[in-house]
Amino acid sequence: MTDVSIVIPMKNEADNIGPLLAEVAAACAGLDAYEIIVVDDGSTDDTAARGFALMSEHPALRVIRHGQSGGQSAAVHSGVRAANAEIICTLDGDGQNPPAELPKLFGPLLADKAGQLGLVAGQRVARQDTLSKRLASRVANGLRGWLLQDGTRDTGCGLKGFRREGFLDLPYFDHMHRYLPALFKRDGWEIALVDVSHRERQAGRSNYSNLQRALVGLYDLIGVAWLIRRRKKARPLDPEEL
Numbered sequence: 001m002t003d004v005s006i007v008i009p010m011k012n013e014a015d016n017i018g019p020l021l022a023e024v025a026a027a028c029a030g031l032d033a034y035e036i037i038v039v040d041d042g043s044t045d046d047t048a049a050r051g052f053a054l055m056s057e058h059p060a061l062r063v064i065r066h067g068q069s070g071g072q073s074a075a076v077h078s079g080v081r082a083a084n085a086e087i088i089c090t091l092d093g094d095g096q097n098p099p100a101e102l103p104k105l106f107g108p109l110l111a112d113k114a115g116q117l118g119l120v121a122g123q124r125v126a127r128q129d130t131l132s133k134r135l136a137s138r139v140a141n142g143l144r145g146w147l148l149q150d151g152t153r154d155t156g157c158g159l160k161g162f163r164r165e166g167f168l169d170l171p172y173f174d175h176m177h178r179y180l181p182a183l184f185k186r187d188g189w190e191i192a193l194v195d196v197s198h199r200e201r202q203a204g205r206s207n208y209s210n211l212q213r214a215l216v217g218l219y220d221l222i223g224v225a226w227l228i229r230r231r232k233k234a235r236p237l238d239p240e241e242l
Contacts, residue, residue: 003162004028004106005083006036009075010093014046014123015203021058023099024091028060030103034063037079038093042069073177088167090177092158094201097122101196104163108192118166118189121152121181122159122196148225150182152193159196163189171227179224186231 006024010017022035028034040048040063051063064078081090087109092096102201105120155178162180170176184191 002033002035002083002085003031003110004087004089005033005079005085006034007039007076007079007083007088007090008036008093009041009072009079009090010043010047010051010063011041011069011075012043012045012047012094013203014043014050015094016093017047018036018054019202020093020095020099020150021054021061024102025058025060027099027102031106034060035084038063039075039079041066041075042066042070055122066143071174073172073174076177077172080164083164086164088159088164089161090158091126095203096158096199096201097159098197098199101159102161104194104196105159108194109161109163115163116190117183117192118163118187119191120161120174121155121191122157123152123193124157125195126198133205146219148179148182148228150179150185151191152181155179155181157196173220173223175220179220182224182228185227237238 006028008020008024012087013020018040021038023172024036030034035112036058040051048063048065051061055063062082064082066075066078070078072223076090079090087106089105091099091102101122105122108120109117158177160177160180163183166184166187166189167180169187170180176183181193187217
């Protein structure tokens with residue numbers, strides 16, 4: 001039985017995949033059984049080829065490929081659907097999310113025997129990004145927090161842990177990975193927030209610009225606010241409640 005599935009979306013990260021997988025394996029060494037699912041999101045470099053080559057070195061590794069790029073949320077969704085574990089952890093494929101932080105995510109979920117904790121979301125401290133990216137993120141997070149009241153200062157962090165069933169019950173849309181705290185709360189799950197470290201990109205370059213994020217962010221924000229207000233407000237009683 002697989003304890004935890006680590007899902008890593010990647011696009012054109014050929015130079016990052018090897019070192020990142022080694023760090024993920026080290027972070028998961030204390031688990032009885034885990035798997036790593038790399039989702040190649042339509043890369044035009046050797047990301048997928050290097051991933052397949054590394055499967056002999058990492059028996060827990062699986063590689064999934066998108067025929068064309070669908071974006072980070074699509075890659076995460078494909079990985080979660082393919083996962084064998086009930087507990088899922090995600091991190092960005094660019095290496096800026098340190099894999100050593102993964103136990104902060106899967107630890108609380110594995111310890112929650114009642115199954116009420118649905119999401120553990122990382123919040124970056126001392127971000128190692130450009131000033132323009134940090135400022136854009138601060139504005140976006142402030143607006144999102146004011147409108148959605150999701151309680152997190154950094155919903156864009158790729159380090160997240162959650163229950164597979166809870167994630168797959170959420171309405172899918174592109175960029176949904178940025179709104180998981182609000183969406184899990186909408187469905188009645190408990191969420192936890194943990195501070196995680198951040199580091200500079202070691203190789204390659206970002207696939208998204210601040211302008212691209214801003215253009216889709218406002219549109220998505222309005223949609224998520226609508227989803228929260230239109231959530232299902234009743235549920236069947238448990239037998240002990242009858």
